[in-house]
Amino acid sequence: MATRKGNTLFLDTAPSVISYGAVGSKKESEGPLAAAFDRLWEDSTLGEETWEKAECRLQKEAIRIALEKGELSPKDLQVIFAGDLLNQCTSSTYGLRELGVPFIGLYGACSTMAESLALAALFIEGGFGERAAAITSSHFCSAERQFRFPLEYGGQRTPTSQWTVTGSGAAILGRKAAPPYVRAVTIGTITDMGITDANNMGAAMAPAAADTLRRFFKDSGMKPADFDLIATGDLGQVGSELLREVMEKEGCPLEGRQNDCGLMIYDRERQQVEAGGSGCGCSASVLCAYLLPALQRGEIMNLLFMATGALMSTTAVQQGESIPGIAHLVWLSKEPGMR
Amino acid sequence: MTKEASPNTKSWRNIPLAFLIGGLICTLGQGLMEFYRSQGLPKDEASTWASVSLVFLSALLTGMKVYDNIAKFGGAGTLVPITGFANAVVSPAMEFKSEGFVLGLGAKMFIIAGPVIVYGITAAVVYGLILFFMGAF
Amino acid sequence: MEMLLPYLKAFAVGGAFCALGQVFIDYTKLTPARILVAYVVAGVILGGLGIYQPIIDFAGAGATVPLSGFGALLAKGTREALGEKGLLGALTGGFTAAAAGIAAAIFFGLIAALLFRSGDKS
Incomplete structure (x- = not known):
């Protein structure tokens, strides 16, 4: 079991990340890490009707790719920790509702990936299951509409503002004796x-x-x-x-x-x-x-x-x-x- | 410390651009006004038609996803003219259509431009009341 | 050159209104929505005080196209309606004067929303 020192939990049963998947869209495909993504869509609607559905799809694809790369199926997961930026964690709940995996929705704004990864690792460390997944997503358009302005509104961005990434990453943790x-x-x-x-x-x-x-x-x-x-x-x-x-x-x-x-x-x-x-x-x-x-x-x-x-x-x-x-x-x- | 690390806006570029683009929109308005006058309309009506035409153009450019790209450079130059007001009405209408025609498009159309009308009309009513009670009429 | 003068005036004065707006954006904490509100209310006040009309006479669209011109229009409409209808004019004047602009924005906005959908930014 983990050892606590101050606010830090040291894990000594060596949980590892056994598989992972990353997806993104156009802007990400033009960035320096483009080649590293598993899948990139030129069209950020991903062929869906609404931006929210597009973001759900990002999560769905990220977890699908992670499962596929690890030669796993959803029933191999004992829990999934997921989160996103939208109200009521829309993208996670709607994106993952068909998986049939025990689900915990998290909100930690942009910190959610570390939050879900940490919880998944602790879940494995505690011996509560063999495999746990951590997944989060964001979509520029769904975030703009919820937090800022309509997409076609003519506003200038301030130089301190940041650009919401259209993408998702999923990591599956388990006990395979291989890094990371x-x-x-x-x-x-x-x-x-x-x-x-x-x-x-x-x-x-x-x-x-x-x-x-x-x-x-x-x-x-x-x-x-x-x-x-x-x-x-x-x-x-x-x-x-x-x-x-x-x-x-x-x-x-x-x-x-x-x-x-x-x-x-x-x-x-x-x-x-x-x-x-x-x-x-x-x-x-x-x-x-x-x-x-x-x-x-x-x-x-x-x-x-x-x-x-x-x-x-x-x-x-x-x-x-x-x-x-x-x-x-x-x-x-x-x-x-x-x- | 936060101030030091935060880059300043590029005012040396923004202000001349706002002047240029805002100026051009007003020049276009002037052209439209002269055109309507040449068609024999009185001055006030020509001015109103010019405004309506600019609103139409702004709605069209917003719909064609062009207005926000001009605004990236224009800043206040695309905000302050009546085209900016139209953009502020049209863009939420387009955006929230996905939540339905009544509660989305209809209810959210004035989510940005609403305050302009609320305070503009309020100021006008207050002005009217002042004039009335000062006995100007 | 005579022909071009009204355009030059509209460009210079309209541009100046916009440049001032940019100064507010860059150097104050005012958000764009607040700046628009400020322009309209300032237009009503300046129009009411009789200061705005000379600017319109000088610059034409350079003064009517910026939102301050919209405010001045509201004041003008209110003043005229008061003359015709008395106190009731204080309530009807503003909307009457602004009716064309607002109705156009609503109508064209609705049409645009029916025809187009918003897209991702690049």
């Missing part, structure tokens, strides 16, 4: 520094990211240099800079180890995405398209996957509330844990 292994999990705490600008979510989430990293390094006694990559999820350009500054000030500089999923998935200059990508399909698809394969191949030995979320609601923001942030961390490694 999940070594530790730090569940984040809600951190709110009073940022009220909904177009600057990176800045709202950076303090939460710093807080979780601080806890993890304290609990593990490790340092940034022990990791090949600290992949934050969706801090974008602004949030990443803030995180590095905060860590530097606290005497724990990240020494060039940090990169952000929102900056990896798009070419920021060429693709006009302002501060970078975001949405829980962003960290999920970057994890499943690029990071997990890199761990498997041994190009990355130790990875801190830390997805950050801005836990705001449009109602609360309109009422003048600030934006609470959260960051969950998962340590993934080529080597298994203690035992």
Whole structure:
């Protein structure tokens, strides 16, 4: 069973990611990671009638691909942890309703992939099942319509705003003796520094990211240099800079180890995405398209996957509330844990 | 610190572009007005027809998915003219059609432009009341 | 050159209204919706005070096409209706003056929504 130190749970039965799938659409197909995706649709409607249905389809395809690559069927899964950005977790519930797998819907905004991955790993670690899946998605159009403006509304994006990724990533965890292994999990705490600008979510989430990293390094006694990559999820350009500054000030500089999923998935200059990508399909698809394969191949030995979320609601923001942030961390490694 | 890390908007580019595109839309309005006057319409009616024509053009360009692309560069230049008002009416109508013709399209048509009418009409009523009680009429 | 002058005036004044709007977007916390509301209300006030009409006389569409012109139109309609109908005019004047623009936006909006659907942004 896992050992707790502070806020971090160290897993010593070596749960591993046994299969994964990543899907995206046009903008993702024009980005630097295009070749790594399992499937990309040129048309972001995916042939569906509504944007919500298109996003459901992304989840459906991501889990289908992950199952197929792992030579599994839905009944091999004992639980699925899923989430997305839409009200009532629409894309997850409607997208996965036909699977017939025990389902837990999660909301952690853009942090949901780390949240679901962490829970799936703990589920396996606890011996509650043989296999558990973690999946999240986001769709630019469904997110715009819910959180911002109609798609055809002529508005300018501020330079701090981020571009919601149209994509999904699914990871299946189990006990296969092959990397990548999940070594530790730090569940984040809600951190709110009073940022009220909904177009600057990176800045709202950076303090939460710093807080979780601080806890993890304290609990593990490790340092940034022990990791090949600290992949934050969706801090974008602004949030990443803030995180590095905060860590530097606290005497724990990240020494060039940090990169952000929102900056990896798009070419920021060429693709006009302002501060970078975001949405829980962003960290999920970057994890499943690029990071997990890199761990498997041994190009990355130790990875801190830390997805950050801005836990705001449009109602609360309109009422003048600030934006609470959260960051969950998962340590993934080529080597298994203690035992 | 948040301020330092957050890039500033590119005002050196945005403001001249808003001027240019907004100016061009108004010039087009002037052209339409002159045209309607040349057809023998009185000044007020010509002006109204010019506005209606601009609203039509904006609705068409919004429907053809062009207006938002002009707005990317135009900024306030596409927001402030009456074409921006029309875009703010048409775009939610198109967007929320998927939730039905009554509760989607019909109910959400003024989700962005509604406040303009609410406060514009309110200001006009208040102005009317002031004029009335000042005994101007 | 005489022929072009009204166009130049419309361009310059209309452009200036828009450039001012951009300054609000870039340098204040005002959202576009608030800026539109501010323009209309300012138009009603300036129109009511008799300041806006000279701008319209000078710049034509350069002053009527921006939303402040819409506000001035509301004020003008209210003033005229008051003269004709008394107090009731305070209620009917604004909508009457704005009727064509609003009805056009509703009607064309509905048609556009029936014919087209929104698309992804690039």
